[in-house]
Amino acid sequence: xxxxxxxxxxxxxxxxxxxxxxxxxxxxxxxxxxxxxxxxxxxxxxxxxxxxxxxxxxxxxxxxxxxxxxxxxxxxxxxxxxxxxxxxxxxxxxxxxxxxxxxxxxxxxxxxxxxxxxxxxxxxxxxxxxxxxxxxxxxxxxxxxxxxxxxxxxxxxxxxxxxxxxxxxxxxxxxxxxxxxxxxxxxxx
Amino acid sequence: xxxxxxxxxxxxxxxxxxxxxxxxxxxxxxxxxxxxxxxxxxxxxxxxxxxxxxxxxxxxxxxxxxxxxxxxxxxxxxxxxxxxxxxxxxxxxxxxxxxxxxxxxxxxxxxxxxxxxxxxxxxxxxxxxxxxxxxxxxxxxxxxxxxxxxxxxxxxxxxxxxxxxxxxxxxxxxxxxxxxx
Numbered sequence: 495x496x497x498x499x500x501x502x503x504x505x506x507x508x509x510x511x512x513x514x515x516x517x518x519x520x521x522x523x524x525x526x527x528x529x530x531x532x533x534x535x536x537x538x539x540x541x542x543x544x545x546x547x548x549x550x551x552x553x554x555x556x557x558x559x560x561x562x563x564x565x566x567x568x569x570x571x572x573x574x575x576x577x578x579x580x581x582x583x584x585x586x587x588x589x590x591x592x593x594x595x596x597x598x599x600x601x602x603x604x605x606x607x608x609x610x611x612x613x614x615x616x617x618x619x620x621x622x623x624x625x626x627x628x629x630x631x632x633x634x635x636x637x638x639x640x641x642x643x644x645x646x647x648x649x650x651x652x653x654x655x656x657x658x659x660x661x662x663x664x665x666x667x668x669x670x671x672x673x674x675x676x677x678x679x680x681x682x683x
Numbered sequence: 684x685x686x687x688x689x690x691x692x693x694x695x696x697x698x699x700x701x702x703x704x705x706x707x708x709x710x711x712x713x714x715x716x717x718x719x720x721x722x723x724x725x726x727x728x729x730x731x732x733x734x735x736x737x738x739x740x741x742x743x744x745x746x747x748x749x750x751x752x753x754x755x756x757x758x759x760x761x762x763x764x765x766x767x768x769x770x771x772x773x774x775x776x777x778x779x780x781x782x783x784x785x786x787x788x789x790x791x792x793x794x795x796x797x798x799x800x801x802x803x804x805x806x807x808x809x810x811x812x813x814x815x816x817x818x819x820x821x822x823x824x825x826x827x828x829x830x831x832x833x834x835x836x837x838x839x840x841x842x843x844x845x846x847x848x849x850x851x852x853x854x855x856x857x858x859x860x861x862x863x864x
Contacts, residue, residue, distance in 0.1 A: 573833070573852060573853050573856060574831075574832065574833045576856050577856075580857070580859050583859065584859075606847075606848060607847055607848065607849070608838075608840055608845075608846070608847065608848060608849025608850075608852055608853060609832070609840070609849070609853070610853065611853055611856075612853060616854075616858065617856055617857070617858055617859055618859050619859070619860065619861035
């Protein structure tokens with residue numbers, strides 16, 4: 495935890511077991527990239543040296559769902575891919591979390607067509623939504639940090655019967671898009 | 684419009700009984716082929732040394748529903764041929780009209796054309812795509828299944844009378860709640 499140097503050698507630190515478990519879990523999130531589109535490129539950039547997801551202990555991308563506890567759905571999901579997504583989600587070991595990265599995974603984005611799922615949260619439980627098309631790597635890092643805060647607080651929300659509930663967390667973009675400099679006309683001008 | 688494509692006289696001489704229509708647009712020549720003679724024409728175009736169209740670049744289709752100008756049929760199946768030896772391109776087109784309601788997926792006896800997958804093997808997947816998107820069936824195709832949409836998709840989505848957002852297919856999948864995972 496980085497506090498070893500501040501403690502005397504023979505001292506004892508008392509805490510709760512659950513807190514130690516949460517600390518271990520949030521310090522080594524193992525993401526599984528379900529990257530189907532351009533958000534996957536930003537996901538790769540996030541893991542690379544410029545943004546360096548390893549600073550947050552979440553750099554071990556595994557392509558087997560059995561070894562992962564965080565699924566990052568990055569990109570549009572077609573209805574034909576949806577059974578695969580659900581099967582992969584089922585194969586992940588508990589406890590597990592899901593990030594819906596980008597406009598397409600969260601809402602379908604511009605792909606309002608017969609073949610594209612209009613938001614994966616219709617079909618699998620999603621913990622954190624990241625807006626953007628595609629989101630900046632900083633946004634993805636913030637989303638992973640939101641997951642870590644959720645884990646750290648021991649706050650897997652549960653209903654009275656003990657079942658997990660959606661978190662209802664949405665990240666706000668930290669920038670404001672400027673207005674178009676010129677009026678755009680489509681078709682006849 | 685000048686119809687000086689060097690393949691046209693070869694076609695005319697080889698099929699004196701067939702009335703071909705041809706059109707030219709910006710240097711690209713299109714030949715309209717009667718549906719029942721398509722495979723003979725394709726074999727000739729591939730095998731004749733003056734033609735040698737050994738490469739089938741694409742098979743696709745066009746739905747002319749509500750097209751502004753009148754057309755000879757509702758669907759046109761388009762074959763884009765290329766000859767590497769002669770450095771030429773030629774487009775074939777076959778017209779057809781549906782005989783049953785185009786909203787569903789039942790087989791239409793009028794929307795059938797002979798397969799060319801035994802002339803150019805690459806036509807196998809391309810014809811599957813045309814079948815998937817337009818519901819045009821290819822007689823003699825070895826494996827005519829959907830290639831892009833899933834097996835039970837209830838429609839042919841590139842037909843112009845199919846709504847862009849579908850008929851609710853994207854909302855009808857199994858939901859996986861959190862407690863089941």
